[in-house]
Amino acid sequence: MSDDLIKIKVNQKEIQVDKNLTVMQACEIAGEEIPRFCYHDKLTIAGNCRMCLVEIEKAPKLVSSCTMPLMEGMSIITNSEKVNAGRKGVMEFLLINHPLDCPICDQGGECDLQDQAMYYGFDKSRYKENKRAVDNKNMGPLVNTIMTRCIHCTRCVRFATEVAGVPELGMLGRGENAEITTYLEQSITSELSGNVIDLCPVGALTSKPYQFKARPWELKRTDSIDIFDSVGSNIRVDSRAEEILRVTPRTNEYINEEWISDKVRFNYDGYYQQRIDTPYIKENQKLSISNWEESLKVLKDKLKTLKPLALIGEHVDLETGYAIKKFMSNYGKDNVECRTDNHAILESLDSYRFNTPLNDIENADLIILVGTNPKIETPIINHKIFKAYNNDAKVFNIGENISLNYKTEYLGESLSNLNNENIIKALKKSTNPLIIIGSAFLNKIKNIKTLKSIFSYADKYKVITKEKNNLNFLNPYASRVGQLIIGNTTNNLCEPFSNLKKDNFELVLSFGSEHIADEQFNNCFKVYFGHHGDDGAMGSDIVLPTPLYTEKNGTFVNIEGRPQEAKKCHNPIGSAKEEWSILKKLSDELSFDFIPNTFDQLRSELFDKHPILSDYHEIIVVENSTSITPDIEFEDCKAEYPVSNFYMSDVISKNSVTMAKCVDEIISTPSLLEKSA
Amino acid sequence: MSGNHPGLSNNFSRSGEKFSWSKDNLRSIKNIISKYPKGREQSAVMPLLYLAQEQNNNWISIECIETIAETLNMPKIRVTEVASFYSMYNTRPVGENLVQICRTSPCWLRGSNKITKTICKETKCEINDTSDDNKFTVVEVECLGACSNGPMVQINNDFYEDLDEESTKKIIDNIKEGKPNVIGSQKGRRSSENA
Numbered sequence: 114m115s116d117d118l119i120k121i122k123v124n125q126k127e128i129q130v131d132k133n134l135t136v137m138q139a140c141e142i143a144g145e146e147i148p149r150f151c152y153h154d155k156l157t158i159a160g161n162c163r164m165c166l167v168e169i170e171k172a173p174k175l176v177s178s179c180t181m182p183l184m185e186g187m188s189i190i191t192n193s194e195k196v197n198a199g200r201k202g203v204m205e206f207l208l209i210n211h212p213l214d215c216p217i218c219d220q221g222g223e224c225d226l227q228d229q230a231m232y233y234g235f236d237k238s239r240y241k242e243n244k245r246a247v248d249n250k251n252m253g254p255l256v257n258t259i260m261t262r263c264i265h266c267t268r269c270v271r272f273a274t275e276v277a278g279v280p281e282l283g284m285l286g287r288g289e290n291a292e293i294t295t296y297l298e299q300s301i302t303s304e305l306s307g308n309v310i311d312l313c314p315v316g317a318l319t320s321k322p323y324q325f326k327a328r329p330w331e332l333k334r335t336d337s338i339d340i341f342d343s344v345g346s347n348i349r350v351d352s353r354a355e356e357i358l359r360v361t362p363r364t365n366e367y368i369n370e371e372w373i374s375d376k377v378r379f380n381y382d383g384y385y386q387q388r389i390d391t392p393y394i395k396e397n398q399k400l401s402i403s404n405w406e407e408s409l410k411v412l413k414d415k416l417k418t419l420k421p422l423a424l425i426g427e428h429v430d431l432e433t434g435y436a437i438k439k440f441m442s443n444y445g446k447d448n449v450e451c452r453t454d455n456h457a458i459l460e461s462l463d464s465y466r467f468n469t470p471l472n473d474i475e476n477a478d479l480i481i482l483v484g485t486n487p488k489i490e491t492p493i494i495n496h497k498i499f500k501a502y503n504n505d506a507k508v509f510n511i512g513e514n515i516s517l518n519y520k521t522e523y524l525g526e527s528l529s530n531l532n533n534e535n536i537i538k539a540l541k542k543s544t545n546p547l548i549i550i551g552s553a554f555l556n557k558i559k560n561i562k563t564l565k566s567i568f569s570y571a572d573k574y575k576v577i578t579k580e581k582n583n584l585n586f587l588n589p590y591a592s593r594v595g596q597l598i599i600g601n602t603t604n605n606l607c608e609p610f611s612n613l614k615k616d617n618f619e620l621v622l623s624f625g626s627e628h629i630a631d632e633q634f635n636n637c638f639k640v641y642f643g644h645h646g647d648d649g650a651m652g653s654d655i656v657l658p659t660p661l662y663t664e665k666n667g668t669f670v671n672i673e674g675r676p677q678e679a680k681k682c683h684n685p686i687g688s689a690k691e692e693w694s695i696l697k698k699l700s701d702e703l704s705f706d707f708i709p710n711t712f713d714q715l716r717s718e719l720f721d722k723h724p725i726l727s728d729y730h731e732i733i734v735v736e737n738s739t740s741i742t743p744d745i746e747f748e749d750c751k752a753e754y755p756v757s758n759f760y761m762s763d764v765i766s767k768n769s770v771t772m773a774k775c776v777d778e779i780i781s782t783p784s785l786l787e788k789s790a
Numbered sequence: 791m792s793g794n795h796p797g798l799s800n801n802f803s804r805s806g807e808k809f810s811w812s813k814d815n816l817r818s819i820k821n822i823i824s825k826y827p828k829g830r831e832q833s834a835v836m837p838l839l840y841l842a843q844e845q846n847n848n849w850i851s852i853e854c855i856e857t858i859a860e861t862l863n864m865p866k867i868r869v870t871e872v873a874s875f876y877s878m879y880n881t882r883p884v885g886e887n888l889v890q891i892c893r894t895s896p897c898w899l900r901g902s903n904k905i906t907k908t909i910c911k912e913t914k915c916e917i918n919d920t921s922d923d924n925k926f927t928v929v930e931v932e933c934l935g936a937c938s939n940g941p942m943v944q945i946n947n948d949f950y951e952d953l954d955e956e957s958t959k960k961i962i963d964n965i966k967e968g969k970p971n972v973i974g975s976q977k978g979r980r981s982s983e984n985a
Contacts, residue, residue: 280865285800285874292800296867297852 122188136189137165137178145191148200148229150207150314151266152179155371156275162207162266164229166199167191175199197233204233210245210289211315212261219257220316222329226264247292252282253300254774255307255379256318263317265291269309276372277303278499278518293317300779303518304492304759307378311361311371322379322771323359327351335682336363338669339377340428340591340662341763344471344493345671346373350381350663355683357381357663367472367730368671374492375775376759376766383769384661387646390687393656400656405688408655409695413702415620415638420444422618425451425601426625426643427590427763429692430667430679431726432712434596435719436693437624443705447603450613451596453628454755456588457558457607458597462735464564466594467494467672468582469547470732475500477547477583479539482521483528484512484752485551489759490589491672494549501547509536512553512752528554528563529747531570540574547583548576553752555586561606563750565742573745582737587672589756595670598733599723623649624692625659627764642692645764659692660685661765666712668719668726674733676726794918795929796884797877802852802870805883809853811861815841819861832864835872839879848888848946849880877931884927885920887965889913890944894933897940901954905941906930908955912962925966938982939975952977 119132123143130139135158137147150162160180167178170188175196178189190196208230215221247260265284270293273282279302281295295301301309310320332351339346346369351359360381362373392408393400423441425434434451441449452458458465469477474497487495495517502508502519510521511530524530540546548571558564571577571584596602605612610628621637623629627649629639641653650656664685670676685691693715700707709715720727756762758780760772811819818841819834826833835858842854850873859866873879880888891906910916913926920927936942939951943958950961950973957976964971974981 274865281867283865283867283871285871286798287875290798290800294800296865296870297802 119183119185121183121186124189124191130183132183132185134183135179136167136169136176136181136183136187139183140167140178140189140191147178147191148233149179150225150229150264151268153268153271153312156268156271159267159271162264163203164200164207166196166203168193168196200233201235204230205235205239207264208234208238209240210261211264212244214262217325218259218262218316219319219324220262220313224316225314245289250292250294251298251300252295252318253306254771254778255321255375256301256309257321257324258318260292260317262315263293264315265293266314267293268312268314269293269318272309272312273301273303273306275503276308276496276499277301277305278496279303282309302779304374304376304488305372305496307375308362308372320359320379322382327353327358332358333682335663335680336678337663337682338591338671338677338679339369339373340669340679341376341380341766342374342491342493342589343587343591343593343672344368344491345591345669345675345677346377346493347677348373348377350682352663352682355686357384357682367470368673368675369493372493372496376762376772379771379775380766380769382771383645383765383767384663385686386768386770388686389644389646389650389656389658390689391658392688393650395654400651400653403655405690408657409698409702412640412655412657413699415640416699416703419619419638420617421448421620421622422613422637423449423601424453424621424623424626424628425449425592425596426453426623426627427592428662428765429592429596429624430662430665430669431595431599431676432667432715432719433624433692434592434599434601435722436696436707436709436715437622438599438601439707440696440700440705443700443703448618449601450603450609451593451601452609453626454552454588455556455608455610456552456593457555457561457564457609458586458602459561459564459568459606459738461738462594462598462674462733463582463584463738464568465586465588465597466674467549467585467587468737469585469673471497471673474498474547475504477501477545478504478506479509479543479546480506481509481531481536481546481548482511483531483548483550484553484555484754485549485587486513486515486517486553486754486756487549487551487587488515488517489762490551490754490756491587492759494587494672507539509539512551513754515754526752527747527749529749531567531747532745537574540576545581545583546574546576547585549585549587552588552755554750555588556755557750557753558607558748559750560748562742562746563748564606566745566747568738569742570745577737579737589762591669591671594672594674595668595676595726598670598674598726599719623653625649625764629653642695643764644686644689645768647764647767649764657695658685658687658689659695660689664689665691668716668729670726670733674735675731676729676733678729795877796849796880796882796918796927797929799881800874802850802855802873802881805846805851805853807853809842809846809851809857811841811857812845815845823862832862832868835862835864835869836876838862839869839873843879847883849883883920885924887926887945889926889928890931890934891928892932892934892936892940892942892944893930894937896933896937897942900940902941904955905943905953905958908958909943909962912959926962936982939979948973951975952979 118129147165149165151159165178166175168190249258270282274280335350337350347363347365392403394403508521514523576583625643630648630652639653640655641650663682760775766772822837855869915921942951952975
């Protein structure tokens with residue numbers, strides 16, 4: 114590809130770069146830092162802040178480097194007097210109307226304008242006129258606005274239009290009257306809206322819940338994983354003492370790029386509401402406070418006589434899952450179930466994960482959504498589908514006629530609409546088709562032949578080939594893929610939960626699964642291991658407090674089969690104990706075989722048993738399953754979506770005040786998109 | 791620049807009445823859109839804003855914006871951005887006659903101040919204001935491109951040039967009485983020939 118390379122000079126240093134880059138990108142490759150406000154790699158180029166001025170030999174004036182394409186032999190100078198003077202001039206203009214309120218600004222300490230003013234700003238203003246003041250705008254319950262601070266870089270406007278796919282933000286007026294606002298000051302209706310807070314280079318858009326809470330240099334930063342959907346977005350948890358004060362994204366180009374969903378960004382206030390902080394035992398139909406000694410003694414006695422079943426919830430990490438499996442193996446087989454939603458699978462990994470690597474979704478030219486609503490189940494995947502849509506991919510939808518932020522062709526309710534002639538025609542024409550089968554159908558499949566038929570169908574229409582597997586299965590739960598890999602499930606491929614021979618079990622251990630409150634278990638003795646008091650805990654006979662994912666180390670496998678680690682941020686609340694240590698104690702007393710003494714031993718034993726899980730950040734590689742059944746036959750099942758309310762999909766979010774506000778202000782008021790469509 | 795200028799405010803309001811295109815306008819819209827390549831229909835937003843303004847008593851209401859967005863299949867905020875950018879689109883109701891007085895240097899050197907004073911006195915309203923009888927809205931604007939015939943004003947779609955206090959008063963009086971006015975130079979010049 115030497116044709117694409119050209120020679121240029123940056124500060125007299127000769128380098129070879131791709132000719133399709135801009136001057137700014139070339140300077141970055143050469144190691145020169147260019148100040149900027151409006152330019153952002155993930156957004157289109159605007160070129161309106163003028164901060165990135167550089168000198169180009171033979172050009173009469175300074176040039177904005179973010180908008181300038183490269184040319185052969187170009188000589189760029191980034192550190193001359195002229196460049197500095199130009200940038201100082203731009204900075205002086207930017208600061209004319211910017212208020213001097215850094216001491217009370219939430220962005221203080223992590224503000225691009227503040228940092229760059231240190232290099233290019235003057236110590237005093239030459240401007241004698243009044244500064245302008247701008248009314249604050251409503252952007253909903255998550256984004257706080259102080260619009261006087263805005264420097265009109267329009268990053269937020271471009272983000273809303275190009276990434277979030279909700280063209281609701283805009284810049285009204287011009288010159289001194291320019292203002293950023295949402296249409297008629299309505300709330301932003303995107304599930305990714307919180308990202309405008311990170312994008313804003315000044316303090317104009319800040320986080321409402323984090324307002325006046327902390328300064329960035331006071332915070333402890335812990336790397337973690339978003340467990341509120343199955344994408345496994347990389348997050349950074351910022352805490353002070355024993356409290357989490359905010360959650361921000363970590364860049365991972367393979368998964369979440371630079372974005373995270375509003376749920377994980379803002380539901381952290383729910384981490385501390387309704388927490389189970391001490392063991393409880395039911396006495397006279399009422400849960401009363403107990404202690405570890407007493408509750409474990411009761412549990413141990415029950416475990417001696419009753420036959421147990423373990424249910425695994427949606428936030429359980431791999432190490433815990435492995436400990437549960439090990440503990441339950443003392444009682445025989447088929448007594449652990451993570452598919453409490455009746456998720457149908459085949460044995461192989463590629464029948465329950467998202468087989469296309471997430472950053473390849475945008476290359477698809479045809480996407481068929483089958484019983485999934487990616488907008489509220491997995492907003493990050495929805496963004497990737499939106500990218501493909503903008504690359505002219507056609508999107509079909511089967512199931513309910515859901516409203517998404519891009520156009521879909523709706524084909525009907527039933528799974529058999531996969532045989533619709535429009536789809537067949539499109540599939541035959543397409544070079545890179547992609548199918549996403551969602552939980553709405555997977556949880557309803559009664560005959561395993563249907564699932565096998567889906568594979569044959571994908572094989573027939575070249576969705577699965579030797580090189581690629583674009584038949585994807587999407588469920589919204591962070592724990593699911595990992596738990597299935599380590600085999601925490603029963604041998605029923607379809608309807609595993611309904612098929613549990615419930616009568617045989619007399620004792621149910623629920624690890625954060627609310628399904629323990631289901632009627633089927635009314636006659637069992639119920640033990641709930643969890644962190645939030647909800648239906649599951651209320652209906653149980655013993656409630657044992659366990660830590661939240663931010664209070665312990667744990668491994669999660671994301672939907673595409675990529676193990677990642679969530680690290681411990683602070684100590685557990687109350688007297689919560691990690692699940693594995695409770696099980697360790699119980700098995701010691703029951704004289705079961707349970708070797709690990711420490712968490713690290715447990716983890717290394719897990720990795721010994723399942724070496725594929727030890728390769729953090731890499732997708733697990735498996736061979737493609739292809740045609741399994743000769744004839745294609747789809748049963749008739751009605752779609753039932755696993756998530757109906759994005760802001761209230763799990764016990765933690767249900768306890769978050771911020772999420773409750775979102776429901777009030779965003780969902781309850783009719784969406785802009787619905788009206789304009 | 792004053793934020794009160796009806797064309798320079800960022801605050802739009804509802805008229806309270808449904809806005810739907812007249813038959814004539816629907817025909818013109820079809821014609822206008824056909825001038826742009828397929829898929830680029832949104833380029834017609836500016837001519838459509840003019841049509842809407844004409845049909846809606848010379849101002850753009852939120853209803854107008856929503857109708858235009860629907861007609862061109864584009865986000866409402868994008869229409870709002872355009873309408874708020876240009877001073878020619880009025881964001882609030884104006885009087886029957888929108889009097890735009892040029893105040894840029896050439897007109898000002900020829901005495902536009904006096905014209906402004908006369909107009910304000912005769913119409914009984916301040917700059918950026920609407921008269922009580924809703925007959926006039928008076929605004930000051932920058933150059934309207936008739937510098938050689940200054941001072942000049944634009945009333946609705948017509949230019950009145952070579953003004954002095956007397957001729958200005960007459961024009962306003964004629965409008966009040968419903969009498970026709972001579973359009974263009976008030977000194978009998980043809981276009982901008984030598985005086």
